[in-house]
Amino acid sequence: MKGGIDNIIICGAGPSGLILGLLLAKAGIRVQILDAASSVNTNPRASHYGPPAVYELQRAGVIEEVAAQGFRPDGVSWRRLDGSCITKIDTKDVPVEKKIVCLPLDQLMKILLRHIEAQPSAEVLWSHKVVGLSDGEERATVDVETPEGTKTLEATYVVGCDGATSTIRRQLFGDAFPGRTWDEQIVATNTYYDMSPYNWQDSNFIVHPEHCYMVAKIQNDGLLRITYLEKAGLSREEYLERQPEKFKTFLPGHPDPDKYKIVNFSPYKIHQRCAEKFRVGRFLLAADAAHLCNPFGGLGLTGGMVDVGNLYDCLYGIHSGQADDSILDKYDEIRRQKYRDFIDPISSDNLRRLLYISEEEIEKDEFYNLVKRAEVDEEFSKTLQLGIDIIREDFTQYYKKPTVEAAAKDIPTSLPAPTAVVSGEA
Numbered sequence: 266m267k268g269g270i271d272n273i274i275i276c277g278a279g280p281s282g283l284i285l286g287l288l289l290a291k292a293g294i295r296v297q298i299l300d301a302a303s304s305v306n307t308n309p310r311a312s313h314y315g316p317p318a319v320y321e322l323q324r325a326g327v328i329e330e331v332a333a334q335g336f337r338p339d340g341v342s343w344r345r346l347d348g349s350c351i352t353k354i355d356t357k358d359v360p361v362e363k364k365i366v367c368l369p370l371d372q373l374m375k376i377l378l379r380h381i382e383a384q385p386s387a388e389v390l391w392s393h394k395v396v397g398l399s400d401g402e403e404r405a406t407v408d409v410e411t412p413e414g415t416k417t418l419e420a421t422y423v424v425g426c427d428g429a430t431s432t433i434r435r436q437l438f439g440d441a442f443p444g445r446t447w448d449e450q451i452v453a454t455n456t457y458y459d460m461s462p463y464n465w466q467d468s469n470f471i472v473h474p475e476h477c478y479m480v481a482k483i484q485n486d487g488l489l490r491i492t493y494l495e496k497a498g499l500s501r502e503e504y505l506e507r508q509p510e511k512f513k514t515f516l517p518g519h520p521d522p523d524k525y526k527i528v529n530f531s532p533y534k535i536h537q538r539c540a541e542k543f544r545v546g547r548f549l550l551a552a553d554a555a556h557l558c559n560p561f562g563g564l565g566l567t568g569g570m571v572d573v574g575n576l577y578d579c580l581y582g583i584h585s586g587q588a589d590d591s592i593l594d595k596y597d598e599i600r601r602q603k604y605r606d607f608i609d610p611i612s613s614d615n616l617r618r619l620l621y622i623s624e625e626e627i628e629k630d631e632f633y634n635l636v637k638r639a640e641v642d643e644e645f646s647k648t649l650q651l652g653i654d655i656i657r658e659d660f661t662q663y664y665k666k667p668t669v670e671a672a673a674k675d676i677p678t679s680l681p682a683p684t685a686v687v688s689g690e691a
């Protein structure tokens with residue numbers, strides 16, 4: 266396969282596609298971002314972005330705006346159904362520039378879009394649905410349905426950032442998306458409810474085999490994300506019908522519907538799945554198109570942002586002559602390994618430990634015991650909270666030694682060089 270990059274097509278203007286597009290455009294690489302939808306998706310989805318994601322948002326040049334429009338949560342607690350605290354972690358133990366940041370996903374995407382629109386080498390094309398693809402020696406092509414009819418577009422590489430039902434992944438692997446679907450389902454709501462009488466942390470997980478849920482502040486005006494477990498297989502109407510009884514049972518204060526206001530309501534199936542490969546020829550997969558996990562603990566997009574940050578380093582390495590195309594095989598190998606060794610087991614445990622039945626299980630749980638230790642040991646608390654940086658990887662270590670031509674090329678200075686992975690016990 267010949268080297269050099271003329272342009273990149275990204276399929277999907279979700280958060281992962283937009284961050285990748287912004288990073289590439291800032292490095293002067295021509296990029297087209299195609300999306301089947303006519304505008305940004307506003308369903309209640311991601312809101313919390315952990316330290317590895319914060320790093321990528323900083324490289325993309327948007328972290329200050331994201332933190333200013335959103336906020337940095339004060340901490341996380343794990344509680345019993347009666348509200349009593351099992352243990353809690355305080356984010357003050359982490360340097361501010363690494364702290365988890367919170368902003369509803371649609372607002373994050375609007376910030377990213379504004380930054381991309383200011384980049385002359387980037388183009389976002391809405392109502393452009395990718396329906397087919399083919400690979401060639403020097404170019405990859407995609408067939409795209411647009412309001413003006415079907416077009417064929419070509420690029421040096423095509424990146425599938427087209428989410429859980431990815432067309433790029435299906436075109437490469439058919440329906441195969443190895444993994445499993447949880448027996449339980451979740452319902453995610455955005456709700457206004459006054460939690461101030463209870464003095465809980467900004468983010469709280471409630472442990473219960475039937476009524477486990479998360480309640481977290483997601484906006485400065487007090488908007489909460491309340492996500493709870495439900496039995497699978499009901500219709501949206503049935504979930505809506507069951508919701509008032511659910512809130513009355515599990516929320517502190519046992520409120521009737523006149524005490525809260527739900528502004529968004531979405532049931533979701535939850536999965537742990539990873540594609541067979543993240544690279545086939547000139548096609549690459551990233552974020553939800555490549556892997557899925559349940560949202561408890563916020564590893565879905567955080568992992569997706571690390572994918573696209575790593576992919577940026579690989580593509581920039583090829584573009585600048587510091588890496589050859591084989592670095593994309595490393596991307597495939599290492600990102601799948603990070604999912605298998607960390608993202609899948611950590612996110613699965615995050616949900617499993619919310620379903621404990623007995624006090625004895627809570628007492629014995631290794632993670633709760635680590636958090637209890639972190640409550641009284643600031644240094645350990647910092648290590649524990651930054652341990653998730655283990656999902657990162659510095660792909661510049663796989664660059665060839667810079668050639669004279671590469672050294673002479675204009676390497677962007679607006680993007681900080683990747684730092685080493687900070688790993689820790691978790």
Ligand SMILES: Cc1cc2nc3c(=O)[nH]c(=O)nc-3n(C[C@H](O)[C@H](O)[C@H](O)COP(=O)(O)OP(=O)(O)OC[C@H]3O[C@@H](n4cnc5c(N)ncnc54)[C@H](O)[C@@H]3O)c2cc1C
Pocket residue numbers: 276277278279280281282299300301302306309310311312313314315370393394395396426427428429430431432433453492533551552553554560562563564565566567568569
């Ligand atoms: C309730 C809930 C809460 C969550 N909370 C968190 C959290 O706090 N933190 C976290 O890190 N993660 C969280 N997640 C996960 C996170 O929302 C997802 O990982 C993230 O949205 C995936 O982003 P993406 O860009 O990969 O895909 P998507 O956001 O799904 O975007 C894919 C885009 O591709 C487009 N597309 C699809 N098919 C085509 C096609 N054929 N052609 C062109 N375009 C196409 C779609 O229109 C869409 O715009 C949560 C998820 C849920 C459901």
